[in-house]
Amino acid sequence: MSSMLATVESGIEHLTQAVNGLAVESIDNLTGHALGDDLVAIRRQIDRLEAEFVRRVHRFDRDNGALAEGAASTVSWLRGTCGLTSSAATDRVRMGRMLNELPMTMESFREGRAPFTNVSLIARLADDIGVEPTRTVERTLVDAAEKVDAGRMWYLTSYTRQRLDADGALDRDNRDHERRWFACDQTFGGVFILRGELDAEGGAIVKTALDALTPPTGPDDLRKTSQRRADALVELAARQLKSGNLPETHGQRPHLTLTTTLETLRRDDGAQPAELAKVGPIHAEAARRIACDAVRTIATAAASTDAAPADAATTANGAVLSVGRASRTIPAPIRTALVRRDKGCRFPGCDRPPEWTDGHHIKHWADGGETSLRNLVLLCRRHHRMVHERGWVLRLEPDGSVAVEEPRGRPALVRRL
Ligand SMILES: [Zn+2]
Numbered sequence: 001m002s003s004m005l006a007t008v009e010s011g012i013e014h015l016t017q018a019v020n021g022l023a024v025e026s027i028d029n030l031t032g033h034a035l036g037d038d039l040v041a042i043r044r045q046i047d048r049l050e051a052e053f054v055r056r057v058h059r060f061d062r063d064n065g066a067l068a069e070g071a072a073s074t075v076s077w078l079r080g081t082c083g084l085t086s087s088a089a090t091d092r093v094r095m096g097r098m099l100n101e102l103p104m105t106m107e108s109f110r111e112g113r114a115p116f117t118n119v120s121l122i123a124r125l126a127d128d129i130g131v132e133p134t135r136t137v138e139r140t141l142v143d144a145a146e147k148v149d150a151g152r153m154w155y156l157t158s159y160t161r162q163r164l165d166a167d168g169a170l171d172r173d174n175r176d177h178e179r180r181w182f183a184c185d186q187t188f189g190g191v192f193i194l195r196g197e198l199d200a201e202g203g204a205i206v207k208t209a210l211d212a213l214t215p216p217t218g219p220d221d222l223r224k225t226s227q228r229r230a231d232a233l234v235e236l237a238a239r240q241l242k243s244g245n246l247p248e249t250h251g252q253r254p255h256l257t258l259t260t261t262l263e264t265l266r267r268d269d270g271a272q273p274a275e276l277a278k279v280g281p282i283h284a285e286a287a288r289r290i291a292c293d294a295v296r297t298i299a300t301a302a303a304s305t306d307a308a309p310a311d312a313a314t315t316a317n318g319a320v321l322s323v324g325r326a327s328r329t330i331p332a333p334i335r336t337a338l339v340r341r342d343k344g345c346r347f348p349g350c351d352r353p354p355e356w357t358d359g360h361h362i363k364h365w366a367d368g369g370e371t372s373l374r375n376l377v378l379l380c381r382r383h384h385r386m387v388h389e390r391g392w393v394l395r396l397e398p399d400g401s402v403a404v405e406e407p408r409g410r411p412a413l414v415r416r417l
């Protein structure tokens with residue numbers, strides 16, 4: 001017994017010395033190629049060390065070592081003493097338990113032929129469908145684990161799971177489906193935080209729709225991928241709202257309500273901020289953008305000194321005396337002609353088709369600009385925002401071309417086109 005303990009200790013001592021050796025080695029003069037060789041060799045030894053770790057975790061777990069050490073479980077002991085996350089600890093405990101029954105896989109793992117991630121996928125499969133069915137395909141799995149990358153290995157184990165245990169896979173899918181959740185909460189700062197979890201199919205549907213709306217508009221589109229994905233989600237919802245295909249709530253098609261005055265849209269001095277439902281007060285320029293292409297209802301109100309509008313039935317100036325009919329700021333026939341002429345966003349370099357666009361009044365209708373082709377261009381929502389909120393100046397030249405000028409006196413957050 002004591003001699004076995006001594007062997008283990010000496011293994012750890014050798015390991016410590018070997019790592020010390022690596023730590024003092026200078027890597028300043030290594031070529032890229034030599035560094036690459038080092039990385040492969042080190043990773044291989046890390047994987048082999050993981051195998052030895054897993055082998056010991058299994059004995060420790062089986063002998064209730066964690067309980068003896070005062071921990072509630074092996075996983076919590078590994079978390080507390082080895083700095084592993086719950087999922088990393090669970091993964092290793094499971095690997096220990098499964099690989100004890102799958103010697104062919106364990107051997108490949110210990111010899112550094114199959115990498116940690118691939119072996120972990122085999123252990124997960126065995127845990128899901130049982131060790132016996134896994135043994136019938138173990139040779140194939142190990143052969144693959146020694147050759148393919150983690151993505152292909154994941155595919156192979158998923159495929160095997162469906163083929164050998166379709167009912168079990170269905171149960172797991174149903175459990176994943178039950179676990180779905182989604183939260184879309186507004187903070188006191190006004191921004192929304194989105195969090196959630198979807199089952200595989202639900203996630204794929206959302207991802208597919210978002211991917212279709214995520215590509216950059218052109219070489220000058222400097223948005224980060226994560227920003228483009230966020231814009232894609234808003235675009236998806238905006239299109240649904242615009243299409244009018246969503247079910248009615250409170251007898252109305254769902255829409256965002258902007259309440260404002262002509263003074264605000266004209267940016268008159270002292271005008272009150274516009275109100276966007278679910279958002280609160282917004283900047284006049286954002287209100288001008290939203291009002292550019294919208295359904296407009298004009299209400300006449302009695303003069304009043306009320307400071308803040310209570311809701312859509314009360315304007316910024318007081319009690320409503322009369323409410324006109326709702327009409328589009330850009331009537332359908334003009335929109336159709338505009339689409340025929342512009343064929344998409346007219347901001348130079350942008351290729352967004354008409355479905356992505358708003359009609360933009362070059363001289364705003366609130367400032368007396370007319371709603372005619374001479375005063376309108378299609379802009380995608382991003383470029384529409386750049387013109388209003390970022391101050392890009394846009395002109396429709398007599399020859400029909402569109403000229404843009406960088407904002408002056410405001411920080412330019414986009415590159416010159
Ligand atoms: Zn506009």
Ligand SMILES: [Zn+2]
Nearest residue numbers: 345350380383
């Ligand atoms: Zn555009």
